[in-house]
Amino acid sequence: MDVFKRKKALLFAIIAILIIVAIACEYVNSQKQPEPIHLRVIWTENPTKHAIISWTSLFGSEQNIVYYDTISRGGLPAKYAFEASSVRSGKVTMKPMDQEEGVPEGFYHHAELHHLSPGTTYYFMVENDGAFSGEYHFITAPEELENMRLLAGGDSRLGGEKPRYAGRTPHIERQQLKSLISELVEAYPDIYAFVHGADYGTTADWRHLYWYFEDLQLATTANGRLLPMIISMGNHDTELGFFENFYLGDEINGRTAFNYFYSTKIGNDIALITLNTEISLGGMQYHWLKEELPRLRSNKRWVLVNYHKPAFPAVKDPEDYRFARVREYLGSTF
Numbered sequence: 001m002d003v004f005k006r007k008k009a010l011l012f013a014i015i016a017i018l019i020i021v022a023i024a025c026e027y028v029n030s031q032k033q034p035e036p037i038h039l040r041v042i043w044t045e046n047p048t049k050h051a052i053i054s055w056t057s058l059f060g061s062e063q064n065i066v067y068y069d070t071i072s073r074g075g076l077p078a079k080y081a082f083e084a085s086s087v088r089s090g091k092v093t094m095k096p097m098d099q100e101e102g103v104p105e106g107f108y109h110h111a112e113l114h115h116l117s118p119g120t121t122y123y124f125m126v127e128n129d130g131a132f133s134g135e136y137h138f139i140t141a142p143e144e145l146e147n148m149r150l151l152a153g154g155d156s157r158l159g160g161e162k163p164r165y166a167g168r169t170p171h172i173e174r175q176q177l178k179s180l181i182s183e184l185v186e187a188y189p190d191i192y193a194f195v196h197g198a199d200y201g202t203t204a205d206w207r208h209l210y211w212y213f214e215d216l217q218l219a220t221t222a223n224g225r226l227l228p229m230i231i232s233m234g235n236h237d238t239e240l241g242f243f244e245n246f247y248l249g250d251e252i253n254g255r256t257a258f259n260y261f262y263s264t265k266i267g268n269d270i271a272l273i274t275l276n277t278e279i280s281l282g283g284m285q286y287h288w289l290k291e292e293l294p295r296l297r298s299n300k301r302w303v304l305v306n307y308h309k310p311a312f313p314a315v316k317d318p319e320d321y322r323f324a325r326v327r328e329y330l331g332s333t334f
Contacts, residue, residue: 033131034058036109038213041228043193044248045262047141048118051228052249053084053126056092056213057107061128064089066111068124075125075135084111088247093240098207106206110247118143118267136224139192145267147190151181151227154197154234154308156212171215178218186221194219194227195272198234198308204242213245232274233260234308261285263292269301277309277322281329289333305334 038056053066067073067080092106109128116122119142126133142148156174185191201208220226231246248262259279264272273292279285296303311326312318 033061033129035131036126036128036133038217039126039133039136039226040213040216041138041226042246042248043141043228043230043264046265047193047228048143048265048267049114049116049140051113051116051122051138051140052110052247053113053124054108054110054245054247055126055133056210056245057109057128057131058104059128059131060091060107061089061131063127063129064109064111065127066113066124067127068113068122070117070120070122072123072135072137075132077125077127077132080123080125082113084113086111087250090244092206092209092244094206098205101207103207103210106210108244108247112249116140134224136220136226138226138228141192141266143267145269148266148270149188149191150193150195150266150272151184151191152195152197152306153177154232155199156196156201156215157199157236158202158208170211174212175215175218178215181219181227182221185219185225185227191227192266193230195230195306196232197306198232199236200242202236204237204239204245206241209241209245230264230272230274230306231260232306232308233276233278235278238278259285261288263296265300270304271296271300271302272304272306275305275307275330277307277326281325286329286333289330293333305330 034057036055036057038054040054042052042054044050044052057064064086066084067077068082068084069080073079086109088108088110090108092108094103094105109126111126113122118140121137121139123135123137125135156171158171181194200212231248233242248260260274260276262274264274266272273289273296275289276285293303307326307330309322309326311323311331313320313323316323318324
């Protein structure tokens with residue numbers, strides 16, 4: 001009988017321990033922070049050796065790190081050979097309308113990867129205080145190019161049929177196009193970057209940028225490849241959220257506020273000049289362009305330009321001052 005009582009007591013003790021462990025596990029899981037979202041790669045001036053990794057977290061954090069390597073490490077942070085801490089992090093500015101429409105509070109993070117190798121696949125993941133993303137990868141620009149493709153587009157904005165997205169209609173076409181980008185990159189691996197001609201949302205407030213970044217994830221390939229973006233600024237990008245979420249490094253952003261004009265050297269033969277038609281076309285940008293064009297023309301086979309407001313609009317009045325000034329300053333310079 002004593003043996004039976006001891007076994008019964010032991011059984012109850014085991015059950016009690018299992019219950020305590022289950023409660024503890026549930027508590028730990030309830031305290032687990034959501035993983036980072038909206039991972040993206042930005043190219044600026046020298047994409048053969050440099051890239052910016054940007055992302056969003058849904059909580060404030062102190063440790064914001066990119067782990068990266070030239071070999072897949074399966075999302076195990078301790079195995080990556082390199083790491084880079086965020087150089088700029090902060091809470092995304094939210095207006096009353098953002099809060100009314102229910103988009104979650106977000107925090108932006110930007111880390112710079114330096115001394116990369118040209119034409120190399122880099123695998124990476126990000127961390128915010130113990131919350132980890134999955135593993136993604138991108139390819140740096142090669143120095144010597146036999147063949148290269150760049151995708152170009154812009155004016156993502158809003159649209160669609162059925163109300164969703166906290167009172168906003170979804171951009172069905174935008175989602176379809178992001179999915180198409182993924183299919184194109186898988187079919188044509190020599191697509192190296194996406195040149196965005198600005199206007200990512202109706203505004204650059206968080207209720208619009210949040211859903212743009214959500215849709216952007218559809219451009220990720222099935223095996224986790226992200227297509228680097230070369231960005232420009234448009235008239236729908238003038239809110240504070242644009243500056244918070246699109247960081248190009250202090251060398252560019254530090255020239256003067258509201259600039260976003262720079263040259264991207266892609267290998268030995270290609271240069272892409274990104275201009276900003278939302279600022280003066282006859283001031284600092286104009287003088288910079290007058291020096292940059294002949295310098296690039298002397299050693300680059302292909303010189304391309306990317307900017308938002310067209311010199312010759314297809315559906316708007318070409319004599320409107322917004323477009324006439326582009327012809328006056330940029331067209332004559334080109």
